[in-house]
Amino acid sequence: xxxxxxxxxxxxxxxxxxxxxxxxxxxxxxxxxxxxxxxxxxxxxxxxxxxxxxxxxxxxxxxxxxxxxxxxxxxxxxxxxxxxxxxxxxxxxxxxxxxxxxxxxxxxxxxxxxxxxxxxxxxxxxxxxxxxxxxxxxxxxxxxxxxxxxxxxxxxxxxxxxxxxxxxxxxxxxxxxxxxxxxxxxxxxxxxxxxxxxxxxxxxxxxxxxxxxxxxxxxxxxxxxxxxxxxxxxxxxxxxxxxxxxxxxxxxxxxxxxxxxxxxxxxxxxxxxxxxxxxxxxxxxxxxxxxxxxxxxxxxxxxxxxxxxxxxxxxxxxxxxxxxxxxxxxxxxxxxxxxxxxxxxxxxxxxxxxxxxxxxxxxxxxxxxxxxxxxxxxxxxxxxxxxx
Numbered sequence: 001x002x003x004x005x006x007x008x009x010x011x012x013x014x015x016x017x018x019x020x021x022x023x024x025x026x027x028x029x030x031x032x033x034x035x036x037x038x039x040x041x042x043x044x045x046x047x048x049x050x051x052x053x054x055x056x057x058x059x060x061x062x063x064x065x066x067x068x069x070x071x072x073x074x075x076x077x078x079x080x081x082x083x084x085x086x087x088x089x090x091x092x093x094x095x096x097x098x099x100x101x102x103x104x105x106x107x108x109x110x111x112x113x114x115x116x117x118x119x120x121x122x123x124x125x126x127x128x129x130x131x132x133x134x135x136x137x138x139x140x141x142x143x144x145x146x147x148x149x150x151x152x153x154x155x156x157x158x159x160x161x162x163x164x165x166x167x168x169x170x171x172x173x174x175x176x177x178x179x180x181x182x183x184x185x186x187x188x189x190x191x192x193x194x195x196x197x198x199x200x201x202x203x204x205x206x207x208x209x210x211x212x213x214x215x216x217x218x219x220x221x222x223x224x225x226x227x228x229x230x231x232x233x234x235x236x237x238x239x240x241x242x243x244x245x246x247x248x249x250x251x252x253x254x255x256x257x258x259x260x261x262x263x264x265x266x267x268x269x270x271x272x273x274x275x276x277x278x279x280x281x282x283x284x285x286x287x288x289x290x291x292x293x294x295x296x297x298x299x300x301x302x303x304x305x306x307x308x309x310x311x312x313x314x315x316x317x318x319x320x321x322x323x324x325x326x327x328x329x330x331x332x333x334x335x336x337x338x339x340x341x342x343x344x345x346x347x348x349x350x351x352x353x354x355x356x357x358x359x360x361x362x363x364x365x366x367x368x369x370x371x372x373x374x375x376x377x378x379x380x381x382x383x384x385x386x387x388x
Contacts, residue, residue: 234281303320350384
């Protein structure tokens, strides 16, 4: 339902009455210093009222643009992504109107509305000018489980690994790529990663996330290429259980592909897959043959956290040289980032991975601001992949 926004009235103090008012006026007018102070105060009060009337208090907040005449054109999952921090019926403001989550639309207005998350802090790094093309891109999908979309290679040979990767142009300096994972489950840290990290940082999303497509759309709108995480069996399974769609080391080929396709059908717009856990799965030849075979058929890349460094599969591949936040302390993360710089100097490129801990995001954002001054180029993870 659409409803008018509330009008805020600034209360004013009551006027002094009777002779008391005349006494105050005479005192002010008879004293030049008090007259000047009163005039200055009146000027400041008028300026404040004008600012309150004209300012847009929501400038810079996370937003998404929707055509009101055709709300169905909005990206899937936008509501979940923007309201994930506000359970219940907290309203999402719509350019002078209010759209209540779960409400029904009445009259269909024309034009566009900008959906803004109330109560959010302005994003310090607005990367909207570097937005990547909206997903899905024509020709790169086919119907999957339950009518969802699955990635495919286009008839002209374009692959999702190519089409959804962030464009990169080398400047000849050693390049460093970072993948930050675990996104989509915590709305605060997900938004922090999307909005505060440089767009060259690759973001990795959990397939079980609510509103996953909305998060991926927001990430791409801020310039980030994205990966989707495939939960894989670890050595200590089932004590450490990655969820109902975990790829099992001893699973049949058809079962592995069925579970993987469910993961891939959760959203569109990712250029590849990364592992979540998987110490046991990644060491199984049979399991990895089924896994990389499906990715090859669908034109996707595979980037791992360093566990599968010896695995190929005939697909674009990269393995992390270091997990930067194995020790969750600022100085330890800084040390790992310095070691990545040393690897890049020695090999021409380096890849690190990390989790979306607030501390990790803060350290990476700070480190990246001076990376170019130290003679390195920040690169998306797709730029350090090789077919093997």
